[in-house]
Amino acid sequence: MSTAMTRPADGLLTVFKVEHPEGKAITYDRDALCKKLGVDDPGRLIVETQGYHGLVMVYPHNPLAQVRAVTREDLIMDRHGRYTAGFYHNGQPVRKRLFDPSTGSAQRFVLIGTTGAGKSKTLQLQLIAEKINGICTWLADLKEGQSVPEAAGNVDWRVTSLEGAVLMLMAGVEVAKARMRRYSALGRNAFVLGDDPLLHIHIDEVNRLLERGSPYRALATRLIKELSRTGRSVGVGIGLAAQAFHLEELGGSDTLRAMMKTGEVTLLRWTSSMMRQLVADGILQIGSQLLPIPETLAPTVLRSPFDVAGDDSDVPGTQGMAYYVSGPRPTSLMRHLRVGSIAPLPGLDPEILALYGPEEPRRLEEASLQALDGDGIEYMAYALRNDDGAMAALCAQFADAVRTSKTKAGRGPTAPADADADDHANDDHNSEDGEDDGGGDATLPPASLPERILAVLKAATAPMSAAAICEAVNADGGRQVGLGAVRNVLTRLSAPENGPVTRPGHGLYALA
Ligand SMILES: Nc1ncnc2c1ncn2[C@@H]1O[C@H](COP(=O)(O)OP(=O)(O)O)[C@@H](O)[C@H]1O
Numbered sequence: 001m002s003t004a005m006t007r008p009a010d011g012l013l014t015v016f017k018v019e020h021p022e023g024k025a026i027t028y029d030r031d032a033l034c035k036k037l038g039v040d041d042p043g044r045l046i047v048e049t050q051g052y053h054g055l056v057m058v059y060p061h062n063p064l065a066q067v068r069a070v071t072r073e074d075l076i077m078d079r080h081g082r083y084t085a086g087f088y089h090n091g092q093p094v095r096k097r098l099f100d101p102s103t104g105s106a107q108r109f110v111l112i113g114t115t116g117a118g119k120s121k122t123l124q125l126q127l128i129a130e131k132i133n134g135i136c137t138w139l140a141d142l143k144e145g146q147s148v149p150e151a152a153g154n155v156d157w158r159v160t161s162l163e164g165a166v167l168m169l170m171a172g173v174e175v176a177k178a179r180m181r182r183y184s185a186l187g188r189n190a191f192v193l194g195d196d197p198l199l200h201i202h203i204d205e206v207n208r209l210l211e212r213g214s215p216y217r218a219l220a221t222r223l224i225k226e227l228s229r230t231g232r233s234v235g236v237g238i239g240l241a242a243q244a245f246h247l248e249e250l251g252g253s254d255t256l257r258a259m260m261k262t263g264e265v266t267l268l269r270w271t272s273s274m275m276r277q278l279v280a281d282g283i284l285q286i287g288s289q290l291l292p293i294p295e296t297l298a299p300t301v302l303r304s305p306f307d308v309a310g311d312d313s314d315v316p317g318t319q320g321m322a323y324y325v326s327g328p329r330p331t332s333l334m335r336h337l338r339v340g341s342i343a344p345l346p347g348l349d350p351e352i353l354a355l356y357g358p359e360e361p362r363r364l365e366e367a368s369l370q371a372l373d374g375d376g377i378e379y380m381a382y383a384l385r386n387d388d389g390a391m392a393a394l395c396a397q398f399a400d401a402v403r404t405s406k407t408k409a410g411r412g413p414t415a416p417a418d419a420d421a422d423d424h425a426n427d428d429h430n431s432e433d434g435e436d437d438g439g440g441d442a443t444l445p446p447a448s449l450p451e452r453i454l455a456v457l458k459a460a461t462a463p464m465s466a467a468a469i470c471e472a473v474n475a476d477g478g479r480q481v482g483l484g485a486v487r488n489v490l491t492r493l494s495a496p497e498n499g500p501v502t503r504p505g506h507g508l509y510a511l512a
Pocket residue numbers: 113114115116117118119120121122147319320336337338339340341342343344
């Protein structure tokens with residue numbers, strides 16, 4: 001059943017309201033629909049569905065063939081923590097979320113798309129927005145720094161190697177843990193913008209880090225999980241951009257699945273196998289209802305091999321077209337604002353540099369800098385981040401250490417890394433799933449409960465209650481423990497005259 005109506009606004013936009021007669025989800029074949037409606041350019045046809053309802057729109061021209069360039073104004077966060085990232089086909093702005101002031105939660109960001117779809121440019125848009133809004137950004141640009149070159153010097157920390165990315169994640173976990181201890185001692189249970197900066201850690205081409213065969217697959221998966229679990233309430237967000245989003249290729253973990261379900265997900269041009277995976281993994285329920293994004297806006301005409309007149313060279317591409325799946329209109333085709341030149345340039349893009357602006361990027365607050373001031377390798381990495389030579393040497397040393405620890409543990413570096421059990425769909429990121437991430441990374445030994453409690457007390461600036469200690473211990477990324485167990489250990493540690501823990505007040509504990 002379908003009714004047609006025309007709206008004379010732009011002359012010829014035609015909207016068909018359709019619904020499935022039996023109340024089933026609408027499916028359709030784009031090419032067949034174009035043919036039926038006599039539409040030569042598939043870019044003029046937009047379909048949006050919601051369950052058994054659908055809108056079929058035929059525009060006089062492709063409404064997203066051109067989008068304007070981004071300005072710094074577009075990128076200033078509104079009071080809901082959003083910036084303008086592009087436009088929907090109907091001209092409405094696409095407001096993407098950088099932060100959620102209503103819950104104080106740091107966000108998780110996911111960009112998915114095939115090569116050339118516009119992931120790195122979309123990421124660049126966000127990185128510029130982060131700098132403008134005073135967010136402290138760490139970036140791992142895993143194509144040797146080629147994907148987002150203008151970010152160098154415009155983010156607090158940038159790495160370009162797999163080792164660098166792992167060290168960055170480790171340091172991020174330390175910042176999150178230290179903030180957690182600090183906030184818990186202050187009795188603060190959510191992040192408040194305006195005090196400490198948000199810290200966003202982005203990894204472009206994260207598939208390189210997490211795919212099978214990557215020596216850091218298990219470790220990086222675990223660190224990303226930990227960050228997405230502990231970072232939310234302490235203003236540490238994480239962003240991943242990847243070509244494929246098969247969970248199996250991404251370390252296969254429930255937390256990654258949860259991250260994609262609850263995060264800010266933008267889906268750029270995909271391949272049919274990518275879409276199958278996304279739907280099969282249960283990440284994208286609406287997957288089958290999305291109108292695919294073609295590679296170019298060329299009209300679909302059959303051309304004979306003798307037809308020399310057909311020249312595709314100036315047919316506009318579809319880079320930057322996407323679905324903002326977490327937005328209010330997930331099935332509505334949108335396009336990101338233009339960031340810099342579309343044509344390749346011989347060097348850094350001056351337009352992009354101007355958008356970042358000349359000021360220094362936001363740095364971490366003093367307390368987090370202190371938390372990063374230690375002799376662990378991740379602390380050294382942060383301290384050496386602006387010294388390319390020293391950083392490269394440190395990464396080589398780290399790569400060696402990981403190789404050696406794997407060989408020692410009887411696992412060759414190419415042994416399949418342990419994928420997390422992926423069959424129990426526990427999407428609650430706050431609950432510990434108790435799963436063991438297995439061996440393969442001797443760099444993060446599990447601490448015993450007394451050790452963990454002492455670490456919490458060591459970081460505390462004031463005496464803490466058993467409940468606060470328990471909460472902080474449970475936030476350190478290790479196995480979850482009950483209050484009873486924490487009390488028992490506290491009693492044990494504070495019982496002897498010169499034990500490591502004292503009780504400065506009723507129900508309060510501190511390091512002796
Ligand atoms: N928002 C955008 N503004 C300007 N150019 C874009 C945009 N998105 C994509 N492009 C163009 O498409 C090309 C590929 O985009 P890129 O972000 O490198 O894709 P991916 O990272 O998905 O491989 C870029 O080099 C650029 O020319």
